[in-house]
Amino acid sequence: MLFFTQCFGAVLDLIHLRFQHYKAKRVFSAAGQLVCVVNPTHSLKYAPTRCAAAQVSTEQGILPPFHHHEAVHDPQVVPCTCPLFSCPWEGHLEVVVSHLRQTHRINILQGAEIVFLATDMNLPAPTDWIIMHSCLGHQFLLVLRKQEKYEGHPQFFATMMLIGTPSQADNFTYRLELNRNQRRLKWEATPRSILECVDSVISDGDCLVLNTSLAQLFSDNGSLAIGIAITTSKVHSAEAEM
């Protein structure tokens, strides 16, 4: 009888531990929105040359030609655009998601509206918080970066990239929302394509930008909750209706 009681206790403990682990990964808030806890990753190395080349080509409407290989590539072949690492990988757009999941262990979440809960906001710059978001038949990459654009004054930059082409990205609008302490800040824009470079989006400041003091006002116990919503662009919806 004692053996069975102990076994039952052990099973209960395991269930409790599993629940705690699950709760830390994904929590359903009171409003029913999916909350994803995102831990920070220190940026190891940026590769501005790769990004600069990719950006110039996409601005001209041409996809990255990968000069370093000196060969004509399939335009749907992209280098690893994970902003954290200077990763030598390159592959088709269709396999970028599995590469990011498997090699860089970036989580993917489902749902039109989620809450991105970035932990340890007080860590020194440079630090990134990254997650993938699957929605409306596409995958998006949300990047929150703490970076010192002006020495000694770290800022937070948040943007969303579509894992797709720039013309596909034009079909969507993303919204990032901070809401705490009787203050609300909303940023809405068209996502950039992953073929463009997150580094240049951030250096251009074409994203949600937060000073440290504002980030502290919006954060709770060192964590910053960002509400994310993705919709199809009104312009394109109207065109589709016509």
Added chain:
Amino acid sequence: MLFFTQCFGAVLDLIHLRFQHYKAKRVFSAAGQLVCVVNPTHSLKYAPTRCAAAQVSTEQGILPPFHHHEAVHDPQVVPCTCPLFSCPWEGHLEVVVSHLRQTHRINILQGAEIVFLATDMNLPAPTDWIIMHSCLGHQFLLVLRKQEKYEGHPQFFATMMLIGTPSQADNFTYRLELNRNQRRLKWEATPRSILECVDSVISDGDCLVLNTSLAQLFSDNGSLAIGIAITTSKVHSAEAEM
């Protein structure tokens, strides 16, 4: 007959000139919102000591005691809080509006929703754009400031102050909205009281903050349009209903 025709022409010219002048001051947009063109004013001198004293006392729930006079003042007597000038004026809260209008020539606009169109955004920092806004039985002061918090990197700061006490300010929520180039940025907060100091609100970064690059994305031909809306706070409305 020729004389009458010339007279009629002159009257028409005058009406046209008057209309042009009116259009430059206040324009009704297609959406029917009142658009107010606000010209910049170079900051002449900041008076941080006055502001610091005012802020400490309001933080402690006490109104500024004006130590420099060494006399007990009426708590409703405030120094001139116009952020542009170190003005020696002080007076009752009730006469702050007329002082700001008459001495500092700050315009006052009526309406729950207006558009603040700040011109000449490219002028060097420090520069301020200021307007008063009469709404819901109170007067508010909107301040847009271009300032170099980090040397060589000017930023834009926008905030709204109630010409009233901090407890009156708690009854309201203001919203500032930028909308251009498929991007939208919204800031919502409780206005601060004019008894607090606009300089400290800006140095704390507890306001809408724009980098120069983002300000350029939202501006059109050197002018930045900020949509302003003021509502009564939901918390207080709910309390009133109970």
